[in-house]
Amino acid sequence: xxxxxxxxxxxSSKLAFILAATGSAVxxxxxxxFPYIMGQNGxxxxxxxxxxxxxxxxxxxxxxxxxxxxxxxxxPAHAMGKVAREHNISSNWSYNGAxxxxxxxxxLSFYVVIxxxxxxxxxxxxxxxxxxxxxxxxxxxxxxxxxxxSVDKLILFTTIIIGVSVYVLSHGVKQGLEIAIRYMMPALxxxxxxxxxxSCATGDFHGAVQFMFYPDFSKxxxxxxxxxxxxxxxxxSLSLGIMIMYGAxxxxxxxxxxxxxxxALADTVVALFAGLAIYPVVFAHGIAPGAGPGLLFKSxxxxxxxxxxxxxxxxxxxxxxxxxxxxSVLSLFExxxxxxxxxxxMTRISATILCGVLIWLLSLLSIFSLxxxxxxxxxxxxxxxxxxxxxxxxxxxxxxxxxxFTAIFVGWKLKVNKRTAKxxxxxxxxxxxxxxxxxxxxxxxxxxxxxxxxxxxx
Ligand code: PFF
Ligand code: NA
Numbered sequence: 199x200x201x202x203x204x205x206x207x208x209x210s211s212k213l214a215f216i217l218a219a220t221g222s223a224v225x226x227x228x229x230x231x232f233p234y235i236m237g238q239n240g241x242x243x244x245x246x247x248x249x250x251x252x253x254x255x256x257x258x259x260x261x262x263x264x265x266x267x268x269x270x271x272x273x274p275a276h277a278m279g280k281v282a283r284e285h286n287i288s289s290n291w292s293y294n295g296a297x298x299x300x301x302x303x304x305x306l307s308f309y310v311v312i313x314x315x316x317x318x319x320x321x322x323x324x325x326x327x328x329x330x331x332x333x334x335x336x337x338x339x340x341x342x343x344x345x346x347x348s349v350d351k352l353i354l355f356t357t358i359i360i361g362v363s364v365y366v367l368s369h370g371v372k373q374g375l376e377i378a379i380r381y382m383m384p385a386l387x388x389x390x391x392x393x394x395x396x397s398c399a400t401g402d403f404h405g406a407v408q409f410m411f412y413p414d415f416s417k418x419x420x421x422x423x424x425x426x427x428x429x430x431x432x433x434x435s436l437s438l439g440i441m442i443m444y445g446a447x448x449x450x451x452x453x454x455x456x457x458x459x460x461x462a463l464a465d466t467v468v469a470l471f472a473g474l475a476i477y478p479v480v481f482a483h484g485i486a487p488g489a490g491p492g493l494l495f496k497s498x499x500x501x502x503x504x505x506x507x508x509x510x511x512x513x514x515x516x517x518x519x520x521x522x523x524x525x526s527v528l529s530l531f532e533x534x535x536x537x538x539x540x541x542x543x544m545t546r547i548s549a550t551i552l553c554g555v556l557i558w559l560l561s562l563l564s565i566f567s568l569x570x571x572x573x574x575x576x577x578x579x580x581x582x583x584x585x586x587x588x589x590x591x592x593x594x595x596x597x598x599x600x601x602x603f604t605a606i607f608v609g610w611k612l613k614v615n616k617r618t619a620k621x622x623x624x625x626x627x628x629x630x631x632x633x634x635x636x637x638x639x640x641x642x643x644x645x646x647x648x649x650x651x652x653x654x655x656x
Contacts, residue, residue, distance in 0.1 A: 205271045205446040212452045219435075219444050219461045221379055224386075225526030226312050227433035228469040229519055230494045233476045235425055237487030240417025241409040244426055245473075247418065251430035252462055255642050258635045259436050259601045260458045262608040265622060267445020268454070273536045274439025275299070277446060278607070287611050294603040295439055299533045301596040302438040303553075306530045307560035308588050310363075311568065313523035314355030315495060316516050318345050323502070323512035331503040335483045338499045342492050352565040357558065359520075363527050364554035367535065368547045379525050386518035390468065393515060394475040397501045401478025409487065410473050424650040427643065428594030433465055435526070437600035439533045453623045455631065475501075491568075491585075564588060594650075602643045609635035 209215045236244050269284070270277025279292030322328050322341060331337035345351055398406070431437055448454070472494075479497040480487055489496060502512035531553060538549035567574035567583030575583040581590045609632060612618065619628045648654050 222529035263441035264445035402481035405481035406477035431597035
């Protein structure tokens, strides 16, 4: 007997789906990762390539995932196999889901560490450590250094994030949290706009715009294309079954295209605004755009320390960053938990605790490599130390590979017919969409891979 947990409930509305999907999508990827990888990859050209990746790869794959969820109407671990069986295709396709579960696990292990930084910065803001800097960059840089250099602090704040997540997931207060987030996300957006306007007005606005929007392709390396592609997957929460999971609750009569585009657009706007909040400060204070993962935490606090009511605004800001990270963390936990519940027969509580413990142990690798322990900071072509490697391999290799399979699965393996068109609920553009999913999306992913390993002649 199959133990597939079928989903019979539906989102109360299209908006509920959009909010949940946006809650997962908008997170550290937008506020922390996008600005710093843009800086490491030369700015404008990277942004342009990234936008193309979202349009031609991200949105089509997101739509394909939502469709699989809607057709399968079950947990991500099962939906793909179920849809495959219904179309008489090998259910080996569900291994793609397994790869996604593994990638999700690895992503969580470093994502919780960065979410911990946000918690630490709530404390720094509320305790006055940020306002005490009085706009001096050196003080802010030192504050960051003392956090990242301390294994104890990193473990403390990471443990808080994992503890809260496990508590929320096992006590079913998710509903409550989701209601809180319904107000937090718009509030975060408004606050981000305020911070952005402030730093554009007081920092180097011209330099920031020049850097972000004037593409200079000589600054974009081959691997920069891959980073842009990988980030399109990462930032939209693709390939890990999350959109499949949410798609399973999609009410009939909802356009898969429209809802996916809204989610992708919201995500992109937040990322660009984060860039426009951070770079005016970066250029005004002589911070290197390629400063790396600390960029957000080394730049914005300078602006906060200059602002009227800065301590208060900084506290609010980092509380909201933490909430945005937390919604993403919660969604990331779902697939591994579902795996232990459905495939290993565990109860939800024990599966949640087990995942929490495993993630905590795995997070130590990133913590030690960030804090500079020599065994954890080895150099490889893919990055230096566990933190870099985990980030690079998951986002830039595992997610695009999963996405490629998803595109092939829906574009080529499933029979595309009137019923498919009906299920997507698209009034216009369905055949163009299928064309993109069949040819353009797989070709773009393949080309970027070949490009990155240097096989292409240019
Ligand atoms: N999309 C999230 C962000 O941009 O922060 C990160 C993420 C969440 C990635 C969930 C993958 C995922 F499945
Ligand atoms: Na995102």
